[in-house]
Amino acid sequence: MSLTIGIDVGGTKVAAGVVNSRGRIVEKLKRSTPAASPEQTAQVIGDAVLELLGRHRAVAVGIGAAGFVDAVHSTILFAPNLAWRDEPLRQQVEEHVGLPVLVENDANAAAWAEANLGAARGHEHVMFIGVGTGIGAGIVINGQLYRGRWGIAGEPGHYRVVPDGRLCGCGNRGCWEQYASGSALVAEAREFARRSPGPAVRLLQLGGGVAEGINGPEVTQAAREGDAVALRCFEIVGGWLGQGLAALAAVLDPGCFVIGGGVSDAGDLLIGPAKAAFADAVTGGSHRQHAEIRLAQLGAYAGVIGAADLARRSFDQSIAPLSGPAPRDGPSPRRRTTTANPPTNAITASSAAQPGTVQPRNEVSSR
Ligand SMILES: [Zn+2]
Numbered sequence: 001m002s003l004t005i006g007i008d009v010g011g012t013k014v015a016a017g018v019v020n021s022r023g024r025i026v027e028k029l030k031r032s033t034p035a036a037s038p039e040q041t042a043q044v045i046g047d048a049v050l051e052l053l054g055r056h057r058a059v060a061v062g063i064g065a066a067g068f069v070d071a072v073h074s075t076i077l078f079a080p081n082l083a084w085r086d087e088p089l090r091q092q093v094e095e096h097v098g099l100p101v102l103v104e105n106d107a108n109a110a111a112w113a114e115a116n117l118g119a120a121r122g123h124e125h126v127m128f129i130g131v132g133t134g135i136g137a138g139i140v141i142n143g144q145l146y147r148g149r150w151g152i153a154g155e156p157g158h159y160r161v162v163p164d165g166r167l168c169g170c171g172n173r174g175c176w177e178q179y180a181s182g183s184a185l186v187a188e189a190r191e192f193a194r195r196s197p198g199p200a201v202r203l204l205q206l207g208g209g210v211a212e213g214i215n216g217p218e219v220t221q222a223a224r225e226g227d228a229v230a231l232r233c234f235e236i237v238g239g240w241l242g243q244g245l246a247a248l249a250a251v252l253d254p255g256c257f258v259i260g261g262g263v264s265d266a267g268d269l270l271i272g273p274a275k276a277a278f279a280d281a282v283t284g285g286s287h288r289q290h291a292e293i294r295l296a297q298l299g300a301y302a303g304v305i306g307a308a309d310l311a312r313r314s315f316d317q318s319i320a321p322l323s324g325p326a327p328r329d330g331p332s333p334r335r336r337t338t339t340a341n342p343p344t345n346a347i348t349a350s351s352a353a354q355p356g357t358v359q360p361r362n363e364v365s366s367r
Helices: 038-053 089-097 106-117 182-195 201-206 216-224 228-252 262-266 268-281 299-315
Strands: 003-009 013-019 025-032 058-065 076-078 085-087 101-105 126-131 135-141 256-260 292-295
Touching: 003 038, 003 106, 003 299, 013 038, 013 299, 025 038, 025 299, 038 058, 038 089, 058 089, 058 106, 058 299, 089 101, 101 106, 101 299, 106 126, 106 135, 106 256, 106 299, 126 228, 126 262, 182 201, 182 216, 182 228, 182 262, 201 216, 201 228, 216 228, 216 262, 216 268, 228 256, 228 268, 256 268, 262 268, 268 292
Parallel strands: 003 058, 058 101, 126 256, 256 292
Antiparallel strands: 003 013, 013 025, 076 085, 126 135
16 A cells, blocks of 8 residues: 655644555654745755655655645745745755655645545535634535636635725735634634623633733633633634635535634534524525535644645556546646746735734624
8 A cells, every 4th residue: 555645834833644545644743834934844844754754655745735836736826824935845845855746735635635535525516614823725626626727726715805804914905814714713802802801701811811812722612611702702703704605605506615724623613603604694595405514524634634645646646546536737746847926916924914903893693
């Protein structure tokens, strides 16, 4: 059984795993991401691969990275929350480890894993939404990853839901991820705590007495205890999430949405309000079939598993695919390409997200 190595590069951690052809992780490890330095990040990735290669014989490497990846799985064009700009990651890592490398958007990799091996197994039309610091997403249509003309399809986190709304890390305002992400949850909770410290007393306690001490785990803990303010924060953010899913259903009509990412650990606290808002907002209401909304099953290593599986399908011709052909835009192992700068409205990495900068109160009503 041939092995491939999957890598998931996030803002703080590089997760790596040796994955077999059934999608099982044989060995995994984690390293810190030197997020400010793309070269050092490539070095950390290469070192992690070499360490795993010392103990396992793998045939290819798949990297899922939190950025816009070009159509030939080679270069990270732009990362809203990291320092990558036109970074030839495939070449850097291939030269370091001597194996063929495929680069994919991290949420696309997770979507691929959940659609084939996780929560949406059996569905042909799947949209994965990773709710973390921002929102990452991946689209599977007719059993294939949909990457768009330039490789950057599936970025609804930067779909504008509030004209002139909160400033986003991408440089635009009013992006969905400023309202329906973990950062949005924390921003809502801190704002409540500043405005109404009385009702928010439990959140403040958990945050060490100051609004700035409140983070995602504190909001989740308070909500699990039944705290009304924390539950309201989940209602607001889950409501934005469900409304966004309804808008996506209007475009893609998937059979299943899979909700993953760190905030999905809150389970029904997030999914409950999202389902309610989705049912309210979806066009056609009760006159149509509704997409299922499921929690992700593969956890934090979905991106590792998906990246490894995509690399296997691209580079290991001896293995029959699990389902469907390899991604249509898949690279040939040794092809080198250059890519023009993509059209984006990005400004710079320094325009980091500023939750609370602008606070339009287009909240969903409680249900
Ligand atoms: Zn944005």
